[in-house]
Amino acid sequence: MAATTREWHLAARPHGEPTPEDFRLVEVPVPEPAAGQVVVRMVVMSVDPYMRGRMRSGPSYAPPWEVGEVMKGGAVGRVVDSRAPELPEGSLVLTDAAWRETAVLDAAAVTRLPAEEDVSPSWYLGVLGMPGLTAYAGLFRVGAFREGDDVFVSGAAGAVGSLVGQFARLRGAGSVVGSAGSPEKVAWLRELGFTAAFSYRDGVARGLAETAPDGIDLFFDNVGGEHLEAAIGAFRVHGRAALCGSISGYNAVEPPPGPRNMGLMVGKRLTLRGFLVSDHADLRPEFTETVTGWLRSGDLVVRETVHEGIEQAVPAFLDLLRGGNVGKMVVRLAPDPD
Numbered sequence: 001m002a003a004t005t006r007e008w009h010l011a012a013r014p015h016g017e018p019t020p021e022d023f024r025l026v027e028v029p030v031p032e033p034a035a036g037q038v039v040v041r042m043v044v045m046s047v048d049p050y051m052r053g054r055m056r057s058g059p060s061y062a063p064p065w066e067v068g069e070v071m072k073g074g075a076v077g078r079v080v081d082s083r084a085p086e087l088p089e090g091s092l093v094l095t096d097a098a099w100r101e102t103a104v105l106d107a108a109a110v111t112r113l114p115a116e117e118d119v120s121p122s123w124y125l126g127v128l129g130m131p132g133l134t135a136y137a138g139l140f141r142v143g144a145f146r147e148g149d150d151v152f153v154s155g156a157a158g159a160v161g162s163l164v165g166q167f168a169r170l171r172g173a174g175s176v177v178g179s180a181g182s183p184e185k186v187a188w189l190r191e192l193g194f195t196a197a198f199s200y201r202d203g204v205a206r207g208l209a210e211t212a213p214d215g216i217d218l219f220f221d222n223v224g225g226e227h228l229e230a231a232i233g234a235f236r237v238h239g240r241a242a243l244c245g246s247i248s249g250y251n252a253v254e255p256p257p258g259p260r261n262m263g264l265m266v267g268k269r270l271t272l273r274g275f276l277v278s279d280h281a282d283l284r285p286e287f288t289e290t291v292t293g294w295l296r297s298g299d300l301v302v303r304e305t306v307h308e309g310i311e312q313a314v315p316a317f318l319d320l321l322r323g324g325n326v327g328k329m330v331v332r333l334a335p336d337p338d
């Protein structure tokens, strides 16, 4: 067991786009575990867009990270020392305590993961984890997906978006169009089986007019702003949007302008519905069974962008916000001993 661990602290609240100076890598001692606690060596940690919101003070659906304190987020690790009989050494666990290499945690605060030969630990941060459930709940419950729907997904080459597009295809969408930020990502979306894809950098309304000239039924929005306005314009009557995120505004200093065409919502009888994955935990068993099946049959393609080492956690996070990832962005912290 390491006597010390490195962990990332929030050094300052950013104004606009975060910079490396907003974070500090600190070495701290690892305390002795008390009864009921385990020592967890992190194998892989997640960086996610919602973490930009945790850097901001003020009202939100979740408390902010505090300046001068360790940041927290999803990670998968191994129990390397245990004072809790229900979690023996060697157990694989999911925690929300990473941005550090080693943590001493209450056994009740971690979730034991199954030991599956054919499942990479990092998948519990992506396809089988929070982003996967977000895609599943957002498409099938919030978006009320129906077979034959013509679907548009923004942020389509990311962790959530790349799953939304594939889930829609696997459940019989009429067509699936995706937008992303580069020609390489657009080419990958076509490989994934999207009906069509375009780069939003050439204009969203234009891309949508070219790829979905007859309109869309369902919009899964990861981006907001110009994307939402273009989707409102492209909707058929009774169109539905599952509003998952609005990353185009996460670094904004002033609230970004809203869609200018909200008036169309009345005549088209549109439904725009925001959601949080945490409200849909009841879908987890169904989600896990369905998605594990698609993974085992080879129907679902999983891609990750992997950075190596705790020092790379901040560069990975900054890169994620700038679109440096294809699929899920993760940081590998240690070789998995098992």
Ligand code: NAP
Pocket: 048, 049, 050, 130, 131, 134, 155, 156, 157, 158, 159, 160, 161, 179, 180, 181, 182, 185, 200, 222, 223, 243, 244, 245, 246, 247, 248, 249, 275, 276, 277, 278, 320, 321, 322, 323, 324, 325, 326, 327, 328, 329
């Ligand atoms: P991700 O899509 O893997 O990564 C973020 C992506 O956002 C980047 O790769 C980048 O791709 C894109 N992006 C960054 N700035 C942009 C801009 N100005 N305009 C358009 N695209 C931009 O992240 P994720 O984890 O899958 O999350 C996707 C969205 O879902 C985020 O909005 C996140 O907040 C949201 N989310 C919501 C919930 C919920 O419960 N509601 C849960 C999880 C995630 P490009 O190269 O294409 O620009």
Ligand code: FER
Pocket: 049, 050, 051, 130, 244, 245, 276, 277, 278
């Ligand atoms: C959660 C609810 C929402 C959560 C993450 C999100 C980590 C993400 C929201 C976003 O990216 O906008 O419980 O857990």
